[in-house]
Amino acid sequence: MHPIRLTSFGYLHLPTGPDGxxxxxxxxxxxxxxxxxxDPAAARDILDLDGLNPRVQDVVLSTYGARELLANLADYATLPAGPRRIAIGCAGGRHRVVDRTTEGHAGRVRIPRLV
Incomplete structure (x- = not known):
């Protein structure tokens, strides 16, 4: 199996194409x-925190559909042709995805590993 590069990003911070x-x-x-x-930023008392904070991680993982999405991505990562790069984007890139893709956090018990 080859390594997979996970990238988190925020759509609000991306460059735009010719069509905007x-x-x-x-x-x-x-x-x-x-x-x-x-959007975890809508939850109380976590707006100033990022996805590395356990409180943010708890909010994200308890969001309806989050665990199913992680399971789907894990299944996708194990396909025989397997992906080399997976990018996960939210509005700002600060809460929902950073804890899933930050080196040193992927694979910990709190954060399911994709491969």
């Missing part, structure tokens, strides 16, 4: 979680 739409990072699969997961 955001240009996400290059990846074999891009997962846009803006409409799939509740």
């Amino acid at each position: 739409s955001p240009v996400p990072p290059a990846a074999d699969r891009i997962e846009d979680v803006r409409d799939r997961l509740r």
